[in-house]
Amino acid sequence: MTPVQTEVPQRRGTPQDSDGTPVISVRGLWKVFGPKAEQVPESEELCGLTRRELMDRTGCTAAVRDVDFEVAPGEVFVVMGLSGSGKSTLVRCLTRLIEPTAGEIVFEGENIRDADAGRLRELRRRKFSMVFQHFGLLPHRRVVDNVAFGLEIRGMSKAARVQRAQEVVELVGLAGYENSYPDQLSGGMQQRVGLARALAGDPDVLFFDEPFSALDPLIRRDMQNEVIRLHHEVGKTMVFITHDLSEALKLGDRILIMRDGKMVQCGTGDELVGAPADDYVREFVKDVPRGDVLTLRWIMRPPADGDELDGPELGPDVVVREATRAVLAADKPVKVVENGELLGIVGDEEILAVVAGQEGDM
């Protein structure tokens, strides 16, 4: 598989300007479908069962099991898993489109699970919005009215909402299509309408539920770049659901991998590739071109006695692929230096192990 990762973003590592308070913090979240669902998270014994056993014992399906994570302001947080892993249920629980069974969802200091219907509506109108896999557009309304729909629901005046909708339509690159109907647009353009509708209300957090899975690969790439662009421009916090690892690596600051409703691992892309938590994750990331994801931090070794330490310097968060040329060109090992401190060195051996290994052992 050829990677579609020409531009490697410089937003690895911790999210920028975070003051430490997460926007969303999820603790011990459970969603169980079935009769007497609430007893499952409470019983230690039932918690220990696998999905299949739980189904046989109680007739319940645990879609989300004891999930914890935090999303920092401005971060793109990706939840990834195969179908049936509970990721779509998880994102719906965050805005209570599906009512969680147990756990805590704290949004800007407020536990969403305690919100009454009115407060919840208010949050959905002002604070969150969501982009759906199958768009969820209204076929009987023009593009601009679809985009303005959320504003209309809030009770904004017609003139104001049309003006705002127009701005957002231009932001997502749909200028000229305001008066079309959704079924006159291609899938990619329909999803731009979905995106515009989500952006129109100027929410604090955007949720994406596999927004590009229904699109063909080229359009999907365009839309991914569009999300990256919008993220740069508007800087929203985003929670992004996907089943596509390359999409997750491309967009996500951090990635949460789910399996059978449970968290398997949560970390940056290079952490997943460099230090998979278990065989499941290892299997998952094995086709990833490691050179595109791993940074020098992952391949450097401590300087040994015979090493010459006067080679060129590079930062630890430089991606291997970008460092390749520099390392191979230098006749001495490259020093990996952070804040003036020598962390380790990288020589031709290490680089080649990653770059050549890409096709070799995988």
Place this chain on the structure above:
Amino acid sequence: MMTVVMQKPEQPEKTEPVEKAAPVTGVRRVSRSTLVAAILVAWLLLFFVLRGKQTLALAAADLTDLHHWFNDVNDSIGANRNSNPLFLYFFNEIRLVIDTLVTFVQELISQPPAGRPVPQIGWLGVVGIAGYVSWALGNWRVALLAVAGFTFLGLQGLWQESMDTLALTLSAVLVALLIAIPLGVWAGLSDRVDRVMTPVLDFMQTMPTFVYLAPMTLFFLIGPASATIATVIYAAPPAIRITAHAIRSVPETTVEAADSLGATRRQALLKVLLPMSKRTVVMGVNQSIMAALAMVTITALIDAPGLGKTVVQALQSLDVGTAFNAGLAIVVMAIVLDRVTTAASTREEAARRSGNRFLTWRRPLLGAGAVVTAVLVYLSHTYMWAAEFPGEGGVGSSIAKAADTATTWAQDSLSGLTNAFRDALTNGLLNPFQTLLTDSPWWLVGAALIGLGAVLGGPRAGVTTAICVAVLIGTGVWSDSMTTLASTVVATVLVMVLGIGFGVWMGRSPLADRMLRPTLDAAQVMPPFVYLVPFLALFGATRFTAIVAAVVYAAPVAIKIIADGVRNVPATTVEAATSAGADTWQIITKVQLPMARGALTLATNQGLIYVLSMVVVGGLVGAGALGYDVVAGFSQGQLYGKGLAAGLAIVLLGVMFDRITQAAARRAGA
């Protein structure tokens, strides 16, 4: 009278692991057909031994205690109609409201109100309104059709009858929709309401129409009001179902998207669900109108005015020409109403596609049209020439004369052929079967029916059959029921022969499908009375005429269902069979029909119900038995109770067949 084909949603059934189930069903199928054969053989053997004993036969004028009791109830209700509080404050009130509505509409277009020689709006005004409304809701083509159609009604000399029919239909549809659309929305929103409503609607649609009529007259007397109420009951279910279905088929994501934007339930309903289901709901309105029209013509039996009455009177005096003319008027009206409402359901989309250029002109044009219509209405209100349709209905009498001539010719030159056909079928199939059913002891037939029900439909269907048989005996019209059962089964067999023949042809050949489907659609739109006329001309007033009319009425549904079933067989399976060297006959019998067996059972189910709902219509043309009992019950006071019991017996037969075939269909589908 089931002009509506709403296939009941397949109940999801837990499928067992395939590898386990396969050998088991294999064994069971063999034993099931053996069991059926065993039951039939046992029945035949016992029949020859016990022939003519305990047959529960009842002569046409004889009554049982139950019938007398029904008569007494009827009399006492008649005597206490104005003193019993239930009547005083409930039934009479409903009757009063409906009566006011119907009288109002009738005085508007069909009956002269007090102090005027003619209705408020004369023919010119009605034609103008019909054209204008069709144009505004549909397009100019259907507007032309509406104007032409309504003018034709006048030319036939049936203006007033047509307007009576139209007035009753519109009043009934109005009331039906007032009830049906809110209920449908509710059933669409709430699973619980849907669960409660579905079996009730199933039952209402399974029940042969005439059965409503007898109790109606008990509570609401005869006449336009009870005709309208019966029509409402018949026309509301399709609208409820389709509205609920429309609400349910709005994509979940769209509703979720509205929720995620913080829409209240009200906002989600008004801005998302209702607008998105509008088009389908209009189709529900269409179904409702067609059902109402069919029913309104039938309510002629309880003295409702209109075209139906003309047909019934003509049928009773065997005046084929007049019956044909009036039947044609019903067809014309059905076509106009169908086309206009169909165009209305697609209008918005069509207008959107055609671009906005036309829309700017639409408003002023509509205004101008309204003014013209108002002028026409005023003229028709004021001047006699615009109020009463000019001419003597010369076209109508020409049509009647032509129909008479054609009939006479057909009778003279085809009678050899048609009589031979009729006699062959009657003597070869119908009579022996009927004898078997009517001359066997009642307990033998009952046991055989229960056995067949249990074997074909499973234990629960067996229990239902047992209950139905027991109540059937209680009705006191057992023997008549068996006669009707024989005709019904023969008609259904013919329906299935036609259904499989044409259905397979249409399912295999797109060309045949394109050619036949419009005919079938048209046949389904036609009110059932109309079928009787030509067959009455060809075969005279006999059981056989009724059977043929029922077959023609029921065959289109069966053909369509089977055609769809055959078409839905995956192309790859057919291809695989072809590549294995199967010839056409083998593909049909070994691949397509077995794989479409769910459709076959469904077609049998619908065919039976449709045939059964024609039983009473058949009673008008010499079918005898239950149909005759019901018809006689309407017209003769002392037979009222027996008619009611016969109506009940038809329902019981319907429920019995429905349960058995549906259970069998579920089995075939699983």
